[in-house]
Amino acid sequence: MPGRNDDAYWKANIRLVLSLLAVWFLVSFGCGILLVDLLDNIRFGGFKLGFWMAQQGSILVFIVLILVYINRMDKLDARYRRSGADREDSA
Amino acid sequence: MSVQAWTFLFVALTFSLYIGIAVWSRVRSTRDFYVAGKHVPPLANGMATAADWMSAASFISMAGLISFIGRDGAFYLMGWTGGYVLLALLLAPYLRKFGKYTVPDFIGDRYYSRTARMVAVFCAIVISFVYACGQMQGAGIVFSRFLEVDLSHGVMIGMTIVFFYAVLGGMKGITYTQVAQYCVLIFAFMVPAIFISILMTGNVIPQVGFGSQLTEAFGGGYLLDRLDGLSEQLGFPTYTEGQRTTQDMFFITAALMIGTAGLPHVIIRFFTVPGVREARKSAGYALIFIAILYTTAPAVAAFARTNLINTVDNVEYSAMPEWFSKWETTGLIRFTDRNGDGRIQYTGDAATNELDVNRDIMVLANPEIAELPNWVVALVAAGGLAAALSTAAGLLLVISSAVSHDLLKRGYMPQISEREELLFARISIFMAVLVAGYFGINPPAYVAQVVAFAFGLAAASFFPAIVMGIFNRRMNRQGAVAGMVTGFVFTALYIIYFRFVNPAVDNADNWLFGISPEGIGALGALLNLLVAWTISRVTPEPPADVQALVADIRQPEVD
Incomplete structure (x- = not known):
């Protein structure tokens, strides 16, 4: 049965996932779709910012989000990992 | 050497490589056949996932589509990459922790029900078939245009190759050919893009050239x-401004994202790695490998569009370069001299426009339009084939494992031995290749729309059922089955009505909340969620062993 330790792990996990998904929503649906015309007033180089977010920037942020997730989860796993059972796939 | 000689050389070389891998990776157990023994390292799985995912549509059609719709093309770009964030954060690690072979496996075990498993088998087979037919057709187009073989022979050659490594090597063969195919397709996509970027902007990196100044x-x-x-001058919509309504963009992007995360052939790639950590890591690698192509595609779209307009507009028809007449013979470029002045007028006004350009040829013809060397032009054919075949193989494996593992072994013929199951897996992949090939040669009408179908259906059926199975311990059999059926049926009916039954009313005035059929899967997913949640509250909670399974999925992996 799940103990208190597992609950804490799960809660930390949910917090991490929700905050990353908030950024995910903000850059794609926010900057790339809802606010795109507003951001288009800002220019850098040959790009309008809204257009760039929609076709380039959001994708780059997605990569960063997954990398942050990998890194944080590795640390979270290390902190809460229990010894005892062995990994299913030693075969 | 001519383009055709180079093309033959590249295609022959890559195909021998794929066959070599097939022979090397023969398998004898169902575990190897379904999930490559769970021995695939994350980097290799990332490449395989990228090739699995990037189909003929991504390679051949996407940049072309974007070059004709401008900023709105972002729904493909964000939709097909943003889905990986959902996959990495909400599905991949947990499904790997669960540790079985297929998506219906998870649905069946988590919802302790053969009905749920069979609903999942049905959805997986429909989605994958629809998608696989499009790939076979894509391979056929590349063969017929570049190697000038008959389209049906082209499809048959493609089928034979896929058949060879999929039947011999199952998931193991498919995985390692996909790694090779990723290398081929990304090289074939990037080389022309870099050439064109240097040519037009003097910048080596297409993503930077995209925002740079043109050369003198x-x-x-x-x-x-x-x-x-140029767009405004010729009466086309302004390239960097949107045409679709905001809510339609929102829903299409959401449907593509959720659909991506719910596609069974992508999900099963995460069953092939040794553990949860590796599943997370390979999702990261996969998105990086995919993003290389996906951030280049919009740059290619803009280069190609500018170049096309520069080359053809108001230029004498008789002065057109060789590629123009070659594509004219395929019917993918059409010129009608309406005003009889012998020059091409390319405008956004249907009454005066004299040129029709098929969107699919933008990537294929782009190197020729930019007058790149013959070997670069020829690369594109090998890349397009790698993209089509790698995706087709992944899809066929889903169909095969859904039949042999879920329908037979875990469904109606539990008494079969492992050897028999493996035989059934091979027979069903063989049958699936034949059926997909048949539809590749005799495509049902509207192949492109039919593929969009797959995303809507995956979004509305699988994604909510899997996410709730992980994140909602109270979700039960009754809720999940009702949700999947509702989502699938609602989405299918909406698309069938507007695309096939009554296409005359397929416009924003008649759509539900202004959502086009491409975007309806997002609403279907929401409906699935609501129905499932409501029904699960008024029916008994899942049995203790299933709740323990959910609790176990949520715990950190043990070394």
Whole structure:
């Protein structure tokens, strides 16, 4: 049965996932779709910012989000990992 | 050497490589056949996932589509990459922790029900078939255009190759050919893109060239400003402005994202790695490998569009380069001299426009339009084939494992031995290749729309059922089955009505909340969620062993 330790792990996990998904929503649906015309007033180089977010920037942020997730989860796993059972796939 | 000689050389070389891998990776157990023994390292799985995912549509059609719709093309770009964030954060690690072979496996065990498993088998087979037919057709187009073989022979050659490594090597063969195919397709996509970027902007990196100034030979000024100017001048919509309504963009992007995360052939790639950590890591690698192509595609779109307009507009028909007449013979470029002046007028006004350009040829013809060397032109054919075949193989494996593992072994013929199950897996992949090949040669009408179908259906059926199975311990059999059926049926009916039954009313005035059929899967997913949640509250909670399974999925992996 799940103990208190597992609950804490799960809660930390949910917090991490929700905050990353908030950024995910903000850059794609926010900057790339809802606010795109507003951001288009800002220019850098040959790009309008809204257009760039929609076709380039959001994708780059997605990569960063997954990398942050990998890194944080590795640390979270290390902190809460229990010894005892062995990994299913030693075969 | 001519383009055709180079093409033959590249295709022959890559195909021998795929066959070599097939022979090397023969398998004898169902575990190897379904999930490559769970021994695939994350880097290799990332490449395989990228090739599995990037189909003929991503390679051949996407940049072309974007070059004709401008900024709105972002729904493909964000939709097909943003889905990986959902996959990495909400599905991949937990499904790997669960540790079985297929998506219906998870649905069946988590919802302790053969009905749920069979609903999942049905959805997986429909989605994968629809998608696989499009790939076979894509392979056929590349063969017929570049190697000048008959389209049906092209499809048969493609089928034979896929059949060879999929039947011999199952998931193991498919995985390692996909790694090779990723290398081929990304090289074939990037080389012409870099060439064109240097040619037009003097910048080596296409993503930077996209926002740079054109070289003197192309008239100077920022590329995108020039493109906007040309578009307005010729009566096309401004390239960097949107045409679709905000809510439609929102729903299409959401449907593609959720659909991506719910596609069974992508999900099963995460069953092939040794553990949860590796599943997370390979999702990261996969998105990086995919993003290389996906951030280049919009740059290619803008380069190609500018170049096309520069090359053809108001130029004498008789002065057109060789590629123009070659594509004219395929019917993918059509010129009608309406005003009889012998020059091509390319405009956004249907009454005066004299040129029709098929969107699919933008990537294929782009190197020729930019007058790149023959070997670069030829690369594109090998890349297009790698993209089509790698995706087709992944899809066929889903169909095969859904039949042999879920329908037979875990469904109606539990008494069969492992050897028999493996035999059934091979027979069903063989049958699936034949059926997909048949539809590749005799495509049902509207192949492109039918593929969009797959995303909507995956979004509305699988994604909510899997996410709730992990994140909602109270979700039960009754809720999940009702949700999947509702989502699938609602989405299918909406698309069938507007695309096939009554296409005359397929416009924003008649759509539900202004959502086009491409975007309806997102609403279907929401409906699935609501129905499932409501029904699960008024029916008994899942049995203790299933709740323990959920609790176990949520715990950190043990070394």
